[in-house]
Amino acid sequence: MSDVSKILNLFRSELIVVNVGPRSFAEVLEKQGYEAVQVDWKPAAGGDKKMQELLEYLGGYE
Amino acid sequence: MQVFVKIQKNRYIDSLETLQQTAVLNEQEGIETGYVGMATAVFKEVIEEIGLSTDEIQACSEADYVIVASAESKEAFKNAVKAITSDEKKESETEEKKYYGSISEAVNDHPRANLCQISVPGEYALAEVRKALNAGLHCCVFSNNVPLEDEREMKELAREKGLLCMGPDCGVANINGSALVLSSINNRGPFGIVGASGTGIQHVAAILHEAGSGVSQTIGTGGNDLKEPVGGITMLMGIDALEADPETKYIILISRKPADSVLEKLLARIREMKKPRVVFFMGCDRETIEETGSIYASNLDDCALRALEIIHNDYSLGSLEELKEIAKEAVKDMAPEQKYVRAAYTGGTYLDEGMRTMWEATGGIYSNAPLYPEYKLESGKEIQAHTAIDYGEEEFTLGRPHPAIDASIRKPAILKEAADPSTAVIILDFILTPPGHMDPCGYVVDDIRKAQEIAAERGGKIAFIASVLGTTADWQDIHKQEAELREAGVYVCRTNYRAALLASEIIRLRKEIA
Incomplete structure (x- = not known):
């Protein structure tokens, strides 16, 4: 059996969602009455996967 | 009519937004057909098909944002572009809301945040999930086309941290009454569901709702969770969590037939469960399921009806x-x-x-x-x-x-x-x-x-x-x-x-x- 205390904590807490992706997903959560925080994601390094990996390795991409 | 194009290099707009913009563009006066999107291979194919392709667009990279339309004049196209972009401006002007550039920034400002919903292209999902888990957030990952080794890695990290990783390819999950991603809004009730099929979860939960009952939590695992390389990590954690959750009185498990080695592990865990449960694993025979002390369901409808039987609800779907x-x-x-x-x-x-x-x-x-x-x-x-x-x-x-x-x-x-x-x-x-x-x-x-x-x-x-x-x-x-x-x-x-x-x-x- 895994330690589920953090999951039970989630079930007991007020749900606050960080949404990484389309803004409309955050908007519909707010409309349902939940707090949603929007992260406007875009591909790092203009979508260059190699450059993204490199930046991540160097700690320059967050 | 003539084809006009506006290109913005290195500007990312997500597909839901470009869908809306395409709709607005096509409503504008003087526009015959228009299309808005990131210049992906599929986008290029679509505009080729509808006769809007140009050399300039074909030369664009996936990081470029394109508005293209056949319009009666340059003026009409300009006005249409303005209509799309002024909508954007209006939104940012009227809303005081803050948008963040990264998960860590968002969590710094909102330290009580507890779940991260991630819908980025599959190849980028692992990087975002890692950041979310390291920030202590449970994850609901809608991204699909995530390599199985990436899925394994994110789920192992989640397990190590005691956090829930729903998905990748998790389209349906209801946590604390919310409808995440593409879920339906459901009544709350005594049934907890863990499922490897989003439609399956939504289907059973909807019948429970219609019959006057409801769900405590529904946990989507993503369709690949019960495959050999992933090993059912989320399904097993989901079972553990719902078994321990006092609001969940009964448990429903839904999946296509799991891989043999995963099925064995899963059946061993199901056998130890204490709460009454209904199991629908498509393609698994009755004996295999009943041998674990669970109620067998033959299809999704049956799964919901068997669950309702536990609470003596005789709801019928018709004859x-x-x-x-x-x-x-x-x-x-x-x-x-x-x-x-x-x-x-x-x-x-x-x-x-x-x-x-x-x-x-x-x-x-x-x-x-x-x-x-x-x-x-x-x-x-x-x-x-x-x-x-x-x-x-x-x-x-x-x-x-x-x-x-x-x-x-x-x-x-x-x-x-x-x-x-x-x-x-x-x-x-x-x-x-x-x-x-x-x-x-x-x-x-x-x-x-x-x-x-x-x-x-x-x-x-x-x-x-x-x-x-x-x-x-x-x-x-x-x-x-x-x-x-x-x-x-x-x-x-x-x-x-x-x-x-x-x-x-x-x-x-x-x-x-x-």
Whole structure:
């Protein structure tokens, strides 16, 4: 059996969602009455996967 | 008309937003056809097909944002572009809301945040999930096309940290009463669900809702969780969590048949469960499930009904006899050449269920995602004898939102199928969800009426059969949606399984007549 205390904590807490992706997903959560925080994601390094990996390795991409 | 283009290099706009912008663009005066999107391979293919491609666009990279339209003048195009971009501006001017550039920034400002919903292209998912888990957030990952080794890595990290990692490819999860991603809004109640099929979870939860009960939590694992390389990590953690959750009195487990080694591990865990549970693992026999002390379910409808039996709720989805009566009525005005079923599904779970249910009556169904390889169609645009198409397949959705959100993906199917005189039955499924189309059934009823006119001109009548997945709490309201279809002469069935049973009855009657 895994330690589920953090999951039970989630079930007991007020749900606050960080949404990484389309803004409309955050908007519909707010409309349902939940707090949603929007992260406007875009591909790092203009979508260059190699450059993204490199930046991540160097700690320059967050 | 002339084609005009506006390109913004290295500007990322997500596909839901470009979908809305395309709709706005096409409404503008002086615009014949327009399209907005990131210059992906699929985007380039689409604009090629609709005659809007230019060398300039073909030379763009995936990181470039493109607005293209055939317009009567440069002025008209400029105004249309302004209409799209001024909408953007208005939004940012009126809203005081803060948008963050990264998960860590967001969590710094909102330290009580507890769940991260991630919908980025699959190749980028692992990086974002890692950041979310390291920030202490449970994850619901909608991204698909995530490599299995990435999925394994994110789930192992989640397990190590004691956090829930739902997905990748998790379309349905209801946590603390919310409808995440593409879920329906459900009543809360005593049933906890863990499922590897989003549609499966949504289906069972919707019946529980309609029957007056509800769900405590629903945990989507993503369709690959029970495959060998992932090993069922999320399903096992989900079971542990729901077993320990005091609000969950009963547990429902849903999946296609798990990989053999995973099934063994899973059955061992299920055997130890203390709470009453219903298990539907498609393709697993009754004995295997009952041997674990669980209640066996033979399909999704049965799964919901068995669960309701536990709480002595005798909710019924209707009888086979009722469907037989409807079938008799449906075949009355058909022309002699009408003999085939044509189904247009928005996703794989219902496609599979539909084809299996109709297999015997039809004697085989061609598909872009068939049950057997010899029934494979080259593309979802083909029709051959009995045909069922999954409009959620990549050929239709690459670079576009899911058909539950973008209803225009499946819309052309109705008139296309109706144009063929051998079509006897057209099956449609509809899915309700907060980010989805606000009136998905109303959106197609004109096409359904037009299809009937076409059939009538040929001296026939098409049997339209539909099912709507959703609840009365969904903003689109399932009862309202069903009523719109009924008004257009559609036979509305309570579930997809019953829709397929009705179609089977109609095909049997057509064969008898022939």
